[in-house]
């Protein structure tokens with residue numbers, strides 16, 4: 001039983017309607033709505049009641065509570081509006097980082113999104129005829145420009161959807177021949193055998209994990225066969241005693257037996273990136289030039305655009321794919337088309353390596369990265385008055401994201417340390433900032449790779465690193 005003074009205090013808890021009329025609180029109703037304000041007041045009063053019922057708090061606590069009330073209500077209301085999706089600084093050096101939204105978009109893509117987002121648009125309207133048109137015309141023309149002799153293409157939600165749709169259209173109830181060495185799993189949830197099943201196609205595995213010959217494919221072909229499939233093994237590589245059938249050979253077999261050949265390329269690379277150190281990624285154009293009937297790839301890996309899946313190839317196959325009722329369930333919206341078109345414009349005008357962020361990052365030289373890392377380490381020492389130890393060391397960036405993730409690009413890392421704090425503590429402190437800085441731990445040291453940090457985030461990064469030297473970290 002609480003003492004009498006406490007009982008009195010509890011009986012005199014402020015009433016909600018009186019609190020609502022306080023000028024500071026009243027003002028919040030305009031921005032947040034009366035109901036949300038009232039609800040928040042109830043919660044705060046209940047919290048105060050519980051506090052006062054305990055032994056510690058008294059009248060002074062109630063006075064402070066009243067003084068800070070409007071501010072507390074506003075803080076709570078703002079917290080409600082916080083979104084979990086927020087900008088982050090990617091200092092991991094992984095260029096295509098699926099957990100961090102894969103890739104940043106080009107300015108042109110963002111501009112195109114802005115143009116159509118807040119107004120009506122000609123998404124499915126044929127201006128020439130003044131009637132309903134088709135949304136699939138949008139990226140079509142620009143994509144076509146990028147393939148010698150043009151190409152027919154169809155855009156869906158992502159590459160997983162593209163593969164699903166292609167298998168279902170071309171091989172529903174029929175067999176698809178794939179090498180055992182190419183039954184990949186990407187990102188834990190995309191597995192070719194599972195997608196195959198969901199697409200109602202029957203998987204016909206051939207060869208062994210490390211070796212598949214043309215004769216293996218040949219012997220598997222029967223009256224039930226509808227498609228020959230190759231999958232780019234983008235997130236692992238089988239080394240040693242290996243053999244996979246090169247695409248042109250498979251194409252010849254397909255022609256002989258009247259079967260289409262599909263290639264899941266994955267990365268969406270449209271340029272020859274070998275000079276940039278990415279050797280295992282043939283551009284989609286060259287795969288079609290080698291005779292593939294259909295290629296599928298992501299919009300948000302090395303292509304550098306929005307999340308999307310693109311199917312490109314023989315026009316009769318694309319036509320059948322468009323007519324599949326599943327297409328409706330997998331289609332993309334105006335924002336995606338706008339971003340994809342903006343990105344493709346950069347390619348068509350030959351400016352992709354300057355304008356598309358992932359390609360720009362890929363092209364940055366180790367020399368330039370070394371100079372930036374050095375500048376940052378100087379800045380960290382300066383800002384932290386020497387409390388944070390910063391130095392640079394050579395390392396590698398990764399392409400990542402199921403697109404040539406094994407390809408390592410030479411870079412320079414910024415390594416930071418602070419007295420007795422562990423690398424894990426430092427990593428967590430960076431992650432808890434706003435915006436969060438996502439770094440990497442390597443050999444028990446906290447390291448940051450500037451390859452994935454644009455110049456205009458460099459100062460923010462240096463400040464974050466310098467703040468690690470403050471007593472209570474940076475929470």
Ligand SMILES: *Cc1c(COP(=O)(O)O)cnc(C)c1O
Nearest residue numbers: 158159160234265266267298402
């Ligand atoms: C990334 C990838 C996929 C999945 O693509 P999403 O766009 O993530 O759906 C499928 N196949 C290959 C070969 C890939 O690299």
